[in-house]
Amino acid sequence: xxxxxxxxxxxxxxxxxxxxxxxxxxxxxxxxxxxxxxxxxxxxxxxxxxxxxxxxxxxxxxxxxxxxxxxxxxxxxxxxxxxxxxxxxxxxxxxxxxxxxxxxxxxxxxxxxxxxxxxxxxxxxxxxxxxxxxxxxxxxxxxxxxxxxxxxxxxxxxxxxxxxxxxxxxxxxxxxxxxxxxxxxxxxxxxxxxxxxxxxxxxxxxxxxxxxxxxxxxxxxxxxxxxxxxxxxxxxxxxxxx
Numbered sequence: 001x002x003x004x005x006x007x008x009x010x011x012x013x014x015x016x017x018x019x020x021x022x023x024x025x026x027x028x029x030x031x032x033x034x035x036x037x038x039x040x041x042x043x044x045x046x047x048x049x050x051x052x053x054x055x056x057x058x059x060x061x062x063x064x065x066x067x068x069x070x071x072x073x074x075x076x077x078x079x080x081x082x083x084x085x086x087x088x089x090x091x092x093x094x095x096x097x098x099x100x101x102x103x104x105x106x107x108x109x110x111x112x113x114x115x116x117x118x119x120x121x122x123x124x125x126x127x128x129x130x131x132x133x134x135x136x137x138x139x140x141x142x143x144x145x146x147x148x149x150x151x152x153x154x155x156x157x158x159x160x161x162x163x164x165x166x167x168x169x170x171x172x173x174x175x176x177x178x179x180x181x182x183x184x185x186x187x188x189x190x191x192x193x194x195x196x197x198x199x200x201x202x203x204x205x206x207x208x209x210x211x212x213x214x215x216x217x218x219x220x221x222x223x224x225x226x227x228x229x230x231x232x233x234x235x236x237x238x239x240x241x242x
Contacts, residue, residue, distance in 0.1 A: 064165030099144030110186035
């Protein structure tokens with residue numbers, strides 16, 4: 001025996017309308033005015049003109065340009081640790097780069113290690129990087145070691161630093177040091193240098209005309225074996241293409 005009533009589509013539609021009416025909804029409301037009885041030509045005549053598109057904002061000029069920086073490497077190194085460098089943090093120790101012009105590789109990290117006092121990368125990060133260079137057949141004593149910031153900085157605002165011209169300073173430093181290649185250690189540094197922040201660091205390939213391999217900061221590499229293995233593979237490919 002079948003007790004279920006058969007409802008036509010019209011019955012179902014009427015039941016739906018009744019359900020909404022019982023719920024107190026018997027009109028359709030809209031925030032837009034609909035002039036149903038107005039003359040279309042009158043509506044067009046009184047319509048609000050479209051607002052012009054806002055002009056595209058141009059990025060501000062960096063606070064520091066290449067013209068503001070020393071023109072040779074010895075003078076730049078003096079400026080780097082001197083009082084005129086605006087990127088140092090308070091009374092934190094400012095550490096000069098290590099190495100000579102024209103090195104086979106420039107190892108550029110984000111900042112000195114927290115424990116550095118007399119020399120850049122004198123702790124576990126520096127030992128890891130020296131071992132890494134030896135493993136790919138490079139003499140660490142022949143490398144040029146530098147940092148993007150002159151002193152260790154807690155939670156730096158890389159966007160503000162980029163607006164202040166840090167990318168210009170980094171690129172200028174590389175141009176003066178004239179390394180054959182750059183190993184860039186810090187996932188925020190490519191964006192500081194003008195790279196698309198949404199793109200992976202691996203897509204960053206050069207600072208000026210100097211071939212560059214970008215990877216994570218040394219502290220992250222020390223903490224993540226998978227990232228070290230990934231960097232090792234990329235370094236082998238990078239050096240094989242030399």
